[in-house]
Amino acid sequence: MNGKPEEIVSILREEISHYEEKTQISETGSVVQIGDGIATVYGLENVMYGELLEFENGVKALAMNLETGSVGCAILGPEEGIEEGDQVRRTGRRADVPAGEEMLGRVIDALGNPIDGKGPIHTEKTMPIEREASGVVTREPVTVPLQTGILAVDAMVPIGRGQRELIIGDRQTGKTSIAVDAILNQKGQNVICIYVAIGQKNSTVAKIYNTLSKHGAMEYSIILNASASEPAPVQYIAPYSGVAIAEYFMNQGRDVLIVYDDLSKHAVAYRTLSLLLKRSPGREAYPGDVFYLHSRLLERACRMAPEYGGGSITALPIIETQAGDVSAYIPTNVISITDGQLYLESNLFHSGVRPAVNVGLSVSRVGGAAQTKAVKKIAGSLRIDLAQFRELEVFTQFSSDLDAATKEALDHGNRLVEILKQPLYHPMKVSRQVVILYAATQKLLADVPVERAREFAWGLADELEKERPQVMEEIDKTGQLSEAGEQAIRECCEDYKKRVSATWQA
Known part of the structure; x- marks a missing residue:
């Protein structure tokens, strides 16, 4: 301030000319009622459906019911510390979730916050949790296979990139295992995997995390966990947060596999939320829009046309039956x-x-168009053979004298069932699948004892990898099996059979 008066005046003038009035106006309301993860708020006249609201203690909420005199909102966090009369502020933005490459290898909650104890995640972009699905014009037909590495699935119920394939069955029948195997098989396939756990035990999610880490799959995976201990609103938004992160990668032209485990619990969380918001219950006490709940989620899975980025989201929703x-x-x-x-x-x-x-009862309404040509050619009769075997099995279980044709069909069916058995966390490359399927469908295993059929088929694949690696490389590269390749499999099978047949007698 030791300068001349005119200098001081010019500095002040400069400051005044660049001065901006930064007055922030935010609409606020007050909590009228709170309980069970739901708050009724008075005074937010211009609030939007699905807008994020913020309580005095920093906890966020989602505007769900827009009524004449009040707003019903779902609290996305603990309700401790929120009381009647507390102020609620509009944020002016729809609910969103951070997204970025930095999330790979991490475990996050439904709002995108890290919960694995590895420090904060610094992302620059956010994606809206609720978004309209891509239109028909922007989409591309499903023509690229998504290999799960599971022989029974890739051969008979193939999945293409951009498809939505439901995994359905009773509890403890291996639904999650199929999804985890599919994630493990994406190693080196340039596919990002997102596993969304809805209403699962934390111990179950920890086990899946350890499995993925052990097999090196967490490098390209994200686990989003809304556990059973989380309130219903958090479980409700979890799959939408998961698909929002998936859309971030899809917009960059990447392929994404997303698993929703499981949507039965998601529907239950939404039913809880709806009943607490005093919405009318319908069939099985679910609200009338429960179909829309899942349709607007799964419709976001698609394969984009090249001019719109060319990325894809493949969805594997899981449903538990009773x-x-x-x-x-x-x-x-x-x-x-x-x-x-x-x-x-x-x-x-x-x-x-x-x-x-x-x-x-299993079917793929799209994946056949995306199936690897070699597998499609060889496994064409597999489904019919197995279906016939199941029918024969029922009819012949009480009869002792069977004709030769029936006996042969039963033996062939038993061998097919045996080779389709696959241990946990052992996904197969396409070349191995082709060799095993070729040996089974061409009846090269007809003289192999049924109980040794799988061991022999896996051994044959190992033998080809060792003795004829060029055949396996050709299948993996082109996805096709040439006549020379077929001949090589037959020759190798005969040689291998001669070597190991001595051990069968023993």
Whole structure:
């Protein structure tokens, strides 16, 4: 301030000319009633549906019911510390979630906050939780396969990138295991995986995290956890947050696999929320718009046309049935929204057929167009052969004298069932699948004892990888099996059979 008066005046003038009046006006209301994760707020006249609101203690809420004199909102966090009369502020923005490459390898909650103890996640972009699905014009037909590495699935119920394939079955039938195997098989396939756990135990999610870490799959995966201990509103927004993060990667032209585990619990959380908001209950006490709940979620999975980025989101929603009842309300809803279903059966699971895929009720309405040519060619008769075997099995279980043709069909069916068994966390490359399927469908295993069929088929694949690696490389590269490749499999099979047949007698 030791300068000349004119200098001081010019500095002040400069400051005044650049002065901006920064008055922030925000609309506020007050809490009239609170309880069970729901707050009724008075005074927010211009609030939007789905807008984020903020309480005095920093906890966020979602505007759900817009009534004449009040707003019903779902609290996205603990309600401790929020009391009647507390102020609620409009944020002016719809609910969103942070998204970015930095999330890969992390475990986050439904609002995108890290919960794995590895420090904060610094992302620059946010994605809206609720967004209109891409239109028909911007989409591309599903023509690229998404390999799950599970022989029974890739051969009979194939999945394409951009498809929605429902995994349905009773509890403890291996639904999550199929989804985890599919994630493990994306290693090196340039596919980002998002696992959304809705209403699961934290111990279950921790186990999945450890499995993915052990197999090196967390490098390209994100786990979003809204556990059973979280309030219903948090469980409700979890899958929408998951697909919002998936859309961030899809917009960059990347392929994403997203697993919703499971949507039965999601529907229950929404039912809880709706009843607390005093919305009318309908069938099984679910509100009338429960179909819209899942349709607007799953419709966001698609494959984009190249001019719109060319990325894709493949969705694997999981639904839990009660005593195999696929005709219940939520299962039928989701079946009608998806492009096919993988039906897992308790009886098959308990009889040792794992994965317990029921061939008769499982279907893929799109994936056949995206299936690897070699697998499509070889596995064409597999589904019919297995279906015939199941029918014969029922009819012949009480009869002792069978004709030769029936015996042969039963033996062939038993071998097919045996080779389709696959241990947990052992996804297969396409080349191995082709070799095993070729050996089974061409009846090269006809003289192999049924109980040794799988061991022999896996051994044959190992033998080809060691002795004829060029055949396996050709299948993996082109997705096709040439005549020379078929000949190589047959020759290798004969040589391998001669070597190991001595051990069968022993």
